[in-house]
Amino acid sequence: MTTEIIIAIDAMGGDHGPLTTIPGVDLAAQRHPDVRFILFGDSAAIGAPLSKAKYLQGKVEVRHAEITVAMDEKPSQALRRGRYKSGMWLAIDSVRSGEAKAIVSAGNTGALMAMSRFVLRTLPGIERPAIAAIWPNMIGESIVLDVGATVGADARQLVEFAIMGEAMSSCLFGKEHPTVGLLNIGSEEVKGNDSVKEAGRMLREMKLPLRYEGFVEGDDIAKGKVDVVVTEGFTGNVALKTAEGTAKMINTFMRQAITSTWISKLGALLSSGAFSTLRDRFDPRKHNGGVFLGLNGVVVKSHGGTDGIGFATAIEVAIDMVRNGLTQRIASDVAAVHGLLPMGEHQGDVAV
């Protein structure tokens, strides 16, 4: 069964717009010759980089959009100004209509989430969406969610995140029974805030069909102690950015230290193969793509500052999610445990 996959691209998103998104789409097309793309944005700006693309012949369609959502625009303003007319909105709407299977954007995260919630709505049984990050660890990669969509998620929402993260881990890494942990400040049941303790109790007692391994701490993320790390959006966002900042700092110091004397420079030259392996492993472009979970459709957010290689990675994450039926998997997983979850008050809620 090979249905054709069409991916919608917000071509104007990101710090460099089409100058990085189009080369990214081209690279993804080279690797996935069976995928087609629709590029939404200012057709004049898309034209030049598109003319240089080698692998997009006959596989791409450009849809002109009058409005581009600015990177620093407030989500509410973007929603007012960009509704029906911005490339971001139109790209998302093509997923709602079923024309495209997923949308990838390097644009304004808040605006992308607000529009995605408005257009696609949350899946039945899901109160709030989450953004899942793909996080390199000692033994591979784990999924950490939420990294910024739902600040102050309550216990029930954390349980939903656990179900969604587990589904994503299965789809993306092909793990049959991914392990799930709740991020906390200690492993004992008495530790943490009320929502984490209550979510822990629910996950222990509800007998959901997932491998819940209990509480994990900040340093367990890098250890790869569990496949899926669940937390609310504020803490998850701070943890993600703190880890990125730490990695960058060490990288900078490493360069400084190595180039400080001619003998260490010579040493670095000899070790350059090893360093490039290391750089490769932590290349942020290879872990690019925050996946919006819990919506009626696949939405992948690329880092705004990435290049074509990084944008291609985000597209490939979207393709993987579509191929492995992430949305359907989450919908059926949530439906299966529906009776077990306490009734929420905000189902299908729309954010503006």
Place this chain on the structure above:
Amino acid sequence: MTTEIIIAIDAMGGDHGPLTTIPGVDLAAQRHPDVRFILFGDSAAIGAPLSKAKYLQGKVEVRHAEITVAMDEKPSQALRRGRYKSGMWLAIDSVRSGEAKAIVSAGNTGALMAMSRFVLRTLPGIERPAIAAIWPNMIGESIVLDVGATVGADARQLVEFAIMGEAMSSCLFGKEHPTVGLLNIGSEEVKGNDSVKEAGRMLREMKLPLRYEGFVEGDDIAKGKVDVVVTEGFTGNVALKTAEGTAKMINTFMRQAITSTWISKLGALLSSGAFSTLRDRFDPRKHNGGVFLGLNGVVVKSHGGTDGIGFATAIEVAIDMVRNGLTQRIASDVAAVHGLLPMGEHQGDVAV
């Protein structure tokens, strides 16, 4: 004016008890010949390592304690079992009585905080204590608080943390006007949860005598964007452990990469000077010591798994805090802004 400084040591704390704490005290005594120590704990266990100490002759007194608080004991249990009788309790109590100026422990963090709050009480005007971490960044070191004492600190408590962290930065690094930032998930005023937004408003509008620089994000910690980063205990603890985990992971991969081929090994040998500089800069033993802020006395918590060098660092942090009058400074700073802070409900509260 050189008053003699006496430091109380919980000699039994940490993963290896007196086998690391006593060499640590010895090293601190070598560097600070004018400081004296009281060692609290099982005198039999303290005897052997103490007999090997070179710099403690005539500068140390051992006080036997019947009970040792276990590393995994619940705080409430430690408080019941160890009250009046444990080395940890007695060491803290020697600060309350004024005999010692500070207490240093590598023991059970929760028990140390519970006993410290019970024995020393919070300073007038301070609702909740905080644990401050000394965090290496691109341009030096910053202070991050709270890293685990007060989960879910409210806006007023975050403002208190800002005042306390600013005082600590002045005392420890001699900064005249340290900058202060509130940890958030974006720099705009609308971002974050209610307590962070409200604390931000208070810090902007209250005209406290401190340099408030607004919201900072997780990656700004490593950048050294501000001298003092303020957050509540849950997020701060997760951020600290996530950064530690990330640094360890990169370090491990660096070793693996470098020793993967003989040519990279040779290169590493030539670069070894540079690497040792780098290791030195990130040596966790050089950034050891979480300072409990907001209590009537200086309490410093060392990592439980550290060695003598690390424990000596924690002692030196305590000595610095005493020399620079941290407790008095916080007390007067809080008193000075007392009229500006809204009345709290939990002043002088005791945790068990």
